[in-house]
Amino acid sequence: MGTTDPNRLPGAPAGVRLRPFVSELAVYAPGASSGVPAGVPVVKLSSNEGPEGPTPAALAAIAAEAPELNRYPDSGALHTALADAHGLAPNMVAASPGADMSIAYLAAAFLEPGDDVVFAWPAFVSYALTAQKQQANAIKVPLTADDTHDLDALLAAITPKTSLVYVCNPNNPTGTYVSSAALRAFVDALPEHVVCVVDEAYSGYVLEDDYPNAIEEYVKAGHPRVAVLRSFSKIYGLAGLRVGWMAAPAWIIDASIRVRGPFDVNAMAIAATIASLGDTATIERRGQENAVRRESLRAKLAAAGVASTGVANFLTVTVEDAQATTAALTQRGVIVRPLNGFGAPTKIRITIGSDEDMALAEPILVDVLSN
Ligand SMILES: Cc1ncc(COP(=O)(O)O)c(C=O)c1O
Structure with a gap:
């Protein structure tokens, strides 16, 4: 096989027996965690993580x-x-x-x-x-x-x-x-x-x-x-x-x-x-608190004319251009997930964070998403 073999990963030496389909595999892209300008407070709402750590x-x-x-x-x-x-x-x-x-x-x-x-x-x-x-x-x-x-x-x-x-x-x-x-x-x-x-x-x-x-x-x-x-x-x-x-x-x-x-x-x-x-009370409390924060964000977005879907720890909204909206939010410190990689270039997904996260993020989300 020559060095132009399309099935070879860049850098794989000639003659090795890498399975050809491996170079075709897509690599998982995690939610972003950076890109916010220096000095702007960061709220990461891009990976559907719980806002609290281990119990x-x-x-x-x-x-x-x-x-x-x-x-x-x-x-x-x-x-x-x-x-x-x-x-x-x-x-x-x-x-x-x-x-x-x-x-x-x-x-x-x-x-x-x-x-x-x-x-x-x-x-x-x-x-x-x-x-x-x-x-x-x-x-x-x-x-x-x-x-x-x-x-x-x-x-x-x-x-x-x-x-x-x-x-x-x-x-x-x-x-x-x-x-x-x-x-x-x-x-x-x-x-x-x-x-x-x-x-x-x-x-x-x-x-x-x-x-x-x-x-x-x-x-x-x-x-x-x-x-x-x-x-x-x-x-x-x-x-x-x-x-x-x-x-x-x-x-x-x-x-x-x-x-x-x-x-x-x-x-x-x-x-x-x-x-x-063994700590079911903590988990139940987290579920209740998440629902309160989620419904607060949903109501504020709805009041600004932005519909959302979701019953878990994230809301999904439709925008004109998910990448552009994500970039605008990132400039203001709020990191969300554009759904281009899911074949949905007009949707973004917003994870529900802690009370502090949401106090910072809500006004920015309402402002950017309603414009
Ligand atoms: C629907 C769904 N299933 C499974 C997983 C994987 O979760 P885990 O972190 O346990 O691998 C995720 C992670 O985001 C998910 O969204």
């Missing part, structure tokens, strides 16, 4: 674990704690270094090259990135005009080649959700060769009465082909530690265990997560 109990658990880091981690106690917290058998849960890696495990376990993965679009980009890594096809089904899942179109997109279908609930980046009744009708209509993955990374923030708890309604109820993802990155404030998990029938957990790494979840993450699970 006090989790911080204490991390400190207590640190001297033991010469030992390899044992995730058994975390699996027991997760299972107990949700009334599941321990073989129906699998922790991971972030829900993102649970998605990677599912892709590794289920997707042959050429298989289809069906999901709404825009939705969480990892469904597409992990499919590409298996040389599977990401089948992106456009959201409806009001930015919700088009469940009929998702069903219609399923073929004999479809292995997985994702329902991102609530959906990142639009914040819209699928109701309990709608999800039930969708799951009931799925053909038997398809596994449905319900991604509930933001579930702690959603207070709507008809929002489903898919762990209760499907996994605990014994549905054989529904897996549910949860994350400790958001409301639990552990994004930097990387911990998420999947609740699923034992056979799906078994498959995911076979494709994961031996010590994927680190010891501090295990200790912090077990401690966090």
Whole structure:
């Protein structure tokens, strides 16, 4: 092969046997965290992080674990704690270094090259990135005009080649959700060769009465082909530690265990997560406070003529040019996420921050977005 081989990554020496498709893979682009002019106070609302850090109990658990880091981690106690917290058998849960890696495990376990993965679009980009890594096809089904899942179109997109279908609930980046009744009708209509993955990374923030708890309604109820993802990155404030998990029938957990790494979840993450699970009052308070801040921003934007969607810790608005609006907000210290990378060049996503964050950001958001 010559040095002009298009399948070669820049800098790869001639003659090495890099798999050609690797140079075609897209690289995940995180939300921005800089670009604000010097001297301007910065509010980072671009990555849907929770504004509070680990709970006090989790911080204490991390400190207590640190001297033991010469030992390899044992995730058994975390699996027991997760299972107990949700009334599941321990073989129906699998922790991971972030829900993102649970998605990677599912892709590794289920997707042959050429298989289809069906999901709404825009939705969480990892469904597409992990499919590409298996040389599977990401089948992106456009959201409806009001930015919700088009469940009929998702069903219609399923073929004999479809292995997985994702329902991102609530959906990142639009914040819209699928109701309990709608999800039930969708799951009931799925053909038997398809596994449905319900991604509930933001579930702690959603207070709507008809929002489903898919762990209760499907996994605990014994549905054989529904897996549910949860994350400790958001409301639990552990994004930097990387911990998420999947609740699923034992056979799906078994498959995911076979494709994961031996010590994927680190010891501090295990200790912090077990401690966090015991502090339900803190998590409930965070959910309530987020809703108050979110609805405050929604109301102020609405009063300025700007409509928004979202029931989680972010709101999504439509603008003329997402990049230009993002740049204008960044100039004034407010960093948000333009959704160009999600195929939505007229939308921006605004994470709900702390009281202090929102006091700074709200007037700027109202001013820039209403102009
Ligand atoms: C819908 C959705 N699922 C999964 C994840 C991944 O979360 P984690 O940090 O646990 O990997 C995210 C992260 O933003 C997300 O938005």
